[in-house]
Amino acid sequence: xxxxxxxxxxxxxxxxxxxLAQQARALAETQVVPAIxxxxxxxxxxxxxxxxxxxACFVGYYVVWNVTPALHSPLMGVTNAISSxxxxxxxxxxxxxxxxxxxxxxxxxVTLAAVNIFGGFLVTRRMLAMFQSKKKA
Amino acid sequence: MATISTLAYLVAAVLxxxxxxxxxxxxxxxxxxxxGMVGMAIAIVATLFRPGMDATGILLxxxxxxxxxxxxxxxxxxxxxxxxxxLVAAFHSLVGMAxxxxxxxxxxxxxxxxxxxxxxxxxxxxxxxxxxxxxGAITFSGSVIAFAKLDGRMSGAPIIFNGQHKLNAGLGVLLxxxxxxxxxxxxxxxxxxxxxxxxxxxxxxxxxxxxxDMPVVVSMLNSYSGWAAAGIGFTIGNLLLIVTGxxxxxxxxxxxxxxxKGMNRSIxxxxxxxxxxxxxxxxxxxxxxxxxxxxxxxxxxxAAFIMKNASKIIVVPGYGMxxxxxxxxxxxxxxxxxKEGATVEYAIHPVAGRMxxxxxxxxAEANVPYEDVKELExxxxxxxxxxxxxxxxxxxxxNPAAKTDKSSAxxxxxxxxxxxxxxxxxIKRGMASGYAGVDxxxxxxxxxxxxxxxxxxxxxxxxxxxxx
Numbered sequence: 001x002x003x004x005x006x007x008x009x010x011x012x013x014x015x016x017x018x019x020l021a022q023q024a025r026a027l028a029e030t031q032v033v034p035a036i037x038x039x040x041x042x043x044x045x046x047x048x049x050x051x052x053x054x055x056a057c058f059v060g061y062y063v064v065w066n067v068t069p070a071l072h073s074p075l076m077g078v079t080n081a082i083s084s085x086x087x088x089x090x091x092x093x094x095x096x097x098x099x100x101x102x103x104x105x106x107x108x109x110v111t112l113a114a115v116n117i118f119g120g121f122l123v124t125r126r127m128l129a130m131f132q133s134k135k136k137a
Numbered sequence: 138m139a140t141i142s143t144l145a146y147l148v149a150a151v152l153x154x155x156x157x158x159x160x161x162x163x164x165x166x167x168x169x170x171x172x173g174m175v176g177m178a179i180a181i182v183a184t185l186f187r188p189g190m191d192a193t194g195i196l197l198x199x200x201x202x203x204x205x206x207x208x209x210x211x212x213x214x215x216x217x218x219x220x221x222x223x224l225v226a227a228f229h230s231l232v233g234m235a236x237x238x239x240x241x242x243x244x245x246x247x248x249x250x251x252x253x254x255x256x257x258x259x260x261x262x263x264x265x266x267x268x269x270x271x272x273g274a275i276t277f278s279g280s281v282i283a284f285a286k287l288d289g290r291m292s293g294a295p296i297i298f299n300g301q302h303k304l305n306a307g308l309g310v311l312l313x314x315x316x317x318x319x320x321x322x323x324x325x326x327x328x329x330x331x332x333x334x335x336x337x338x339x340x341x342x343x344x345x346x347x348x349x350d351m352p353v354v355v356s357m358l359n360s361y362s363g364w365a366a367a368g369i370g371f372t373i374g375n376l377l378l379i380v381t382g383x384x385x386x387x388x389x390x391x392x393x394x395x396x397x398k399g400m401n402r403s404i405x406x407x408x409x410x411x412x413x414x415x416x417x418x419x420x421x422x423x424x425x426x427x428x429x430x431x432x433x434x435x436x437x438x439x440a441a442f443i444m445k446n447a448s449k450i451i452v453v454p455g456y457g458m459x460x461x462x463x464x465x466x467x468x469x470x471x472x473x474x475x476k477e478g479a480t481v482e483y484a485i486h487p488v489a490g491r492m493x494x495x496x497x498x499x500x501a502e503a504n505v506p507y508e509d510v511k512e513l514e515x516x517x518x519x520x521x522x523x524x525x526x527x528x529x530x531x532x533x534x535x536n537p538a539a540k541t542d543k544s545s546a547x548x549x550x551x552x553x554x555x556x557x558x559x560x561x562x563x564i565k566r567g568m569a570s571g572y573a574g575v576d577x578x579x580x581x582x583x584x585x586x587x588x589x590x591x592x593x594x595x596x597x598x599x600x601x602x603x604x605x
Contacts, residue, residue, distance in 0.1 A: 009168075009171060010171070010175070013171055013172060013175050014175065017148050017152060017175060017176075017179065020148055020151050020152075021144055021145075021147070021148045024144060024147050024148065024151070025144055045374070046261055046371075049370075049371055049374065049376070049379055052376055052379055052380060053367060053370075053371075053379045053380075053382075053383050054383075056150075056379065056380040056381075056383035056384060056387075057383045057386070057387050059154060059383075059384065060157070060383055060384035060385070060386070060387030060388055061387045061391065063154060063157045063158055063384070064157060064384075064387060064388040064391045064392075065391060066158070066161045067157065067160040067161055068160070068161060068162060068163070069395075069485075069487070069493075069494060069497075069512050070163070070485075070494060070497040070507060070510060070512070071160045071163065071166055071494060071497070072392060072395075072492075072493035072494030072497075073221060073492060073493060073494035073495055073497065073498045074160060074166060074170075074494070074498075075157070075160050075388060075392070075493075075494070076225050076355070076356075076359055076389075076392070076492065076493065076494075077225070078156055078157065078160065078169070078170060078173055079157075079359060079363065079384070079385040079388045079389065080225060080228045080229065080232070080359065080362070080385075081173060081177070082153045082156065082173055082176070082177065082381050082384070082385060083232050083362045083363050083365075083366045083381060083382065083385040084177075084231075084232055084235070085149070085153075085177065085180055085366065085377055085378055085381045086232065086235050086236055086239055086365075086366045086369055086378060087180075087181060087184075087235070088146075088180055088181070088184045088375060088377060088378060089239040089242075089243070089250075089369050089370075089372075089373050089375065089378065090201075090235060090238065090239050090242070091181065091184045091185065091198050092184060092187065092249055092250060092373070093239060093242030093243065093246060093249060093250075094194055094197045094198050094201065094242075095185070095187075095189070095190040095191065095194030095195060095197070095198055096187070096189035096190060096191075096194060096246075096249040097194075097242060097245070097246035097249045098246055098248060098249070099245060099246060101245050101246075102241075102242040102243075102245040102246030102249070103194065103197060103242075103246075105238045105239070105241045105242035105245070106197070106198075106238070106239070106242045107197045107198070107200070107201050108201075108235075108238045109234075109235040109236075109238035109239045109242065110197075110198055110201030110202060110205065111201040111202075111204050111205035112205060112231040112232075112234055112235040112238070113205065113231070113232070113235045114201060114202045114203075114204070114205025114206040114209060115205040115206070115208050115209035115212075115228075115231055116205075116209060116228050116231050116232055116235075117177055117205075117206065117209065118205070118206040118207075118208075118209035118210045118213065119208075119209030119210065119212050119213040119224075119228060120209070120213075120228060121170060121173060121174050121177070122209070122210055122213035122214060123213040123216065123221075123224065124170050124173075125167070125170055126213065126214070127218075127221075127498050127501075128163070128166045128167045128170055129167070130498065130501035130502050131163040131166065131497075131501050131507050132163075
């Protein structure tokens with residue numbers, strides 16, 4: 001894959017992400033906001049988070065059963081990389097904490113999570129590059 | 138600002154789901170991985186623009202990203218594909234440790250996350266924090282042990298001692314007591330006591346599990362790393378962490394289930410550990426082997442001759458192939474046989490290798506087309522039509538005792554029906570039984586030919602004989 005193709009693909013992906021964001025926003029405005037106003041948020045915020053957690057478990061369940069067994073190793077690579085999204089918490093700690101102790105913890109967590117993010121996505125890319133169709137036409 | 142970052146997190150969550158979705162087929166998988174990267178980039182950038190960030194903080198974050206990212210990139214590009222399982226185990230340990238650090242940061246600077254003030258954190262947040270902390274710490278030390286066992290820095294043999302399960306249960310109860318006390322008081326001493334105890338527990342939980350049960354352990358720790366991220370997500374009230382943690386947790390749990398089913402064992406059975414050490418069972422099987430008749434040993438030239446005349450060949454690779462690094466020469470053999478007009482396919486058992494899908498990656502690396510690589514359910518009906526089953530570095534997964542012998546340790550495990558092929562070749566170093574300590578009666582069948590020696594060397598000799 002050459003850099004131009006990669007750049008084009010990234011642009012296309014970003015475009016799709018933008019469209020998704022707009023859709024999500026429209027959805028949020030028409031559905032979620034009224035729902036929250038009607039009491040979802042007024043209820044325990046923990047229940048709100050728990051609802052999202054359980055629904056995400058179901059999404060994960062159905063999506064992962066569709067993964068072909070041949071790609072179970074890359075699946076572990078990707079899940080490993082995305083579980084490092086914990087970096088979001090680490091960034092907040094390193095960037096906004098009011099004491100150096102918490103900032104150092106945040107910095108260490110950012111570093112560890114970054115190893116995983118880069119390592120996980122790159123090793124997955126290496127694995128997936130091997131799964132090209134090699135049947136001669 | 139808060140709305141924008143929340144929306145960005147939502148987009149990232151959707152992209153992560155699409156990344157997993159892409160893995161349903163090799164052709165869409167690379168696109169999926171790019172979705173994952175874009176999602177992560179969006180999440181990081183959105184967080185950097187959150188209110189309250191100062192310049193020092195941003196420098197600190199960029200330094201962390203550069204150091205960690207650089208190290209991760211170097212490791213990912215250098216690692217050998219045979220060492221993939223230990224790499225993944227090492228990565229899981231880092232997620233676990235990162236969860237511990239974020240929990241600590243949240244504990245010492247609750248204002249940054251809006252969960253209370255220093256020394257007065259909301260009780261609900263303390264509950265969530267201790268969950269994220271405990272799961273993270275268990276993931277860390279458990280993964281370190283899994284890494285050491287997979288990397289050969291520590292014996293793969295299960296470490297068992299008297300009262301092990303009682304000790305673990307006792308520590309588990311103690312952990313629960315500490316968590317309750319911590320939630321009631323919010324004491325920093327109890328915070329670190331929970332961390333230490335969880336480290337010990339993760340260590341003790343993985344130590345008794347044998348080397349060949351590692352596919353289950355790696356999948357399980359994969360799941361834990363997800364639950365740890367979700368726990369931290371609850372603590373700091375971040376939807377992206379909760380959603381991603383749930384996705385990863387579910388994924389690891391499904392992989393653990395598939396691996397357990399591939400061995401016909403329950404997850405509890407695997408976790409209690411010590412599998413394959415039951416000497417009395419192995420001894421009994423050894424005694425019964427005496428009247429099974431002679432073993433037919435052949436030379437690589439014999440094997441080459443028979444395969445040259447075969448029209449359908451099924452290769453059954455196992456962990457032994459990976460250890461001997463025989464995958465390249467195995468593919469050469471397959472290419473030569475295809476030139477002779479034979480069809481060559483590869484049969485992968487769900488628990489072949491040391492992590493889910495490991496054999497598929499190794500074969501793909503050796504340029505075996507993925508269309509030729511088949512899963513158990515797909516290939517089993519084809520053995521009856523096959524002229525040759527070529528078993529390289531696998532043993533227990535071909536043992537018919539799993540179907541017939543109720544007293545066998547592997548009874549009920551789904552196996553590859555290699556015995557239905559006209560001729561079965563086994564490449565083995567010697568007559569030793571497999572990991573489960575069970576004799577394989579296939580070795581004594583008239584249509585089986587044993588090829589004794591190192592998997593790579595024997596295959597090389599077959600390739601030379603085929604080229605003549």
